[in-house]
Amino acid sequence: MIEFTIWDILRNLLLATRWTIVLSLVSFIGGGIVGLVLLFLRVSKRQWSRSLAKYYIELFQGTPLLMQLFIAFFGLGLFGIDVPAWLAAGLALIFWSAAFLGEIWRGCVEAIAKGQWEAAASLGMGRLQQMRYVILPQAMKIAVPPTVGFSVQVIKGTALTSIIGFVELSKAGTVVTNATFQPFTVYGLVALIYFALCWPLSWSSQILERKLNVAHRNY
Amino acid sequence: MSLIEITEVRKSYGENEVLKGINLDVEPGEVIAIIGKSGSGKSTLLRCINGLETISKGSISVAGAQLHDDEVHLKALRLKIGMIFQQFNLFPHLTVGGNVMLSQMVVKKTAKPEAEKMARRMLERVGLEQKFDAYPDELSGGQQQRVAIARALAMQPMALLCDEITSALDPELVAEVLAVVRELAAEGMTLLMVTHEMKFARDVCSRVVFMYQGRVHEIGRPEDVFANPQTPELKQFLGLH
Known part of the structure; x- marks a missing residue:
């Protein structure tokens, strides 16, 4: 029987960690873009656009991410579309993150006093200009801590994609366990790697919250 | 009329x-x-x-x-037509000068140097030209309201x-x-x-x-x-x- 050293295990896990990181970045950035679109729909003056965004968010927040992954992976297959695991994983995570980011940011936008919209409007700015030059710069400040905090959820969320066969950190853990028969060591290392990814983010989220609060300009 | x-x-x-x-x-x-x-x-x-x-x-x-x-x-x-509010509603993320310049640049597409010139003139009119680089939260209520007036005036409204x-x-x-x-x-x-x-x-x-x-x-x-x-x-x- 082949003997595996800790280094062998760790090396393989770290190689797979790359995909966890790539998938997290793709989900977070893609989710951010779709989330921004949702935000604009959500705070629009038009009823249909607000409803559209609301139902989207409720749908994606109201169903488990795992189901969304299954539907993206198997569901599209029913229509004869062959979806590779990486694509299904990426799409599902993007749409899932978007729902949460859109809703987090809506809260931040609504936290800005109504008078700010009115002042900008009375100076002749259109709705998008009010948003871009007056509301978003203020809302972004409040949005940073919860957004960074949510990125931790995204990283942990990528673990679920192992179920549809995407080889990232968790899936690699299973594969390595099957070869080494050392589940405790392997999953212990997997957990440590996740922690090493997530903890700096949680920590910086807390720091940012404190910092931005101190600098918060208000009357 | x-x-x-x-x-x-x-x-x-x-x-x-x-x-x-x-x-x-x-x-x-x-x-x-x-x-x-x-x-x-x-x-x-x-x-x-x-x-x-x-x-x-x-x-x-x-x-x-x-x-x-x-x-x-x-x-x-x-x-x-300009409007001035009870709660001033200055933009807290911008300096006093930025407040008075923003809508000129965004709405009227005035170039920055002209907008700044106008802003300084309007701030002088309300007696606050020396506060150009201050932030709203560094001003008293009365000063904030005067900035709000300057901001409205910079758009050259008729009323x-x-x-x-x-x-x-x-x-x-x-x-x-x-x-x-x-x-x-x-x-x-x-x-x-x-x-x-x-x-x-x-x-x-x-x-x-x-x-x-x-x-x-x-x-x-x-x-x-x-x-x-x-x-x-x-x-x-x-x-x-």
């Missing part, structure tokens, strides 16, 4: 009608004080004029620009709407803001102000509008309205002050 024409304006929130057919024409250079109890509709009327509230019936026009509820018409109208602009100020700060308004009035700016400063209304305004339960109850020159109120409601209102 009047500068501001308000014709048969009605405004309801659901069942509750807060403006019940307002008619008011404002000539260029007039300074009009709108007085009345809270809930009489005076702030709502002001906010309807520049489209912050949509009217249910009637029409409003400012220098020929009709009030319609779409962005193109609203923008055209809002370029002609200004003032919505209880001294009500949120400490008493000792009211005078500095009113002094600026008084100067504007002397320079011929058309002003429409909701105010509780009766003495100011008497001294500076050309007409006083007393609103009661969503209607213009009495209107006239300040010396007539204050010295010789015709209705018991106005008598009672003035008695309270």
Whole structure:
């Protein structure tokens, strides 16, 4: 029987960690873009656009991410579309993150006093200009801590994609366990790697919250 | 032609009608004080004029620009008329200079150097040119309100709407803001102000509008309205002050 050293295990896990990181970045950035679109729909003056965004968010927040992954992976297959695991994983995570980011940011936008919209409007700015030059710069400040905090959820969320066969950190853990028969060591290392990814983010989220609060300009 | 024409304006929130057919024409250079109890509709009327509230019936026009509820018409109208708020509503993330420059650059597409020149001139007009680089939260309430006036003036409006602009100020700060308004009035700016400063209304305004339960109850020159109120409601209102 082949003997595996800790280094062998760790090396393989770290190689797979790359995909966890790539998938997290793709989900977070893609989710951010779709989330921004949702935000604009959500705070629009038009009823249909607000409803559209609301139902989207409720749908994606109201169903488990795992189901969304299954539907993206198997569901599209029913229509004869062959979806590779990486694509299904990426799409599902993007749409899932978007729902949460859109809703987090809506809260931040609504936290800005109504008078700010009115002042900008009375100076002749259109709705998008009010948003871009007056509301978003203020809302972004409040949005940073919860957004960074949510990125931790995204990283942990990528673990679920192992179920549809995407080889990232968790899936690699299973594969390595099957070869080494050392589940405790392997999953212990997997957990440590996740922690090493997530903890700096949680920590910086807390720091940012404190910092931005101190600098918060208000009357 | 009047500068501001308000014709048969009605405004309801659901069942509750807060403006019940307002008619008011404002000539260029007039300074009009709108007085009345809270809930009489005076702030709502002001906010309807520049489209912050949509009217249910009637029409409003400012220098020929009709009030319609779409962005193109609203923008055209809002370029002609500035507004100053009770809570100042300065943009806290921008410096004083940035506050006065932003809409010039964004709405009028003025180049930055010109916008800055205009901003400095307007800030000088309200006596705050030395605060160009300060942030709003470093200013007193009175100074913030003067910046808000400079910000509105930088758009070169034909008229200004003032919505209880001294009500949120400490008493000792009211005078500095009113002094600026008084100067504007002397320079011929058309002003429409909701105010509780009766003495100011008497001294500076050309007409006083007393609103009661969503209607213009009495209107006239300040010396007539204050010295010789015709209705018991106005008598009672003035008695309270």
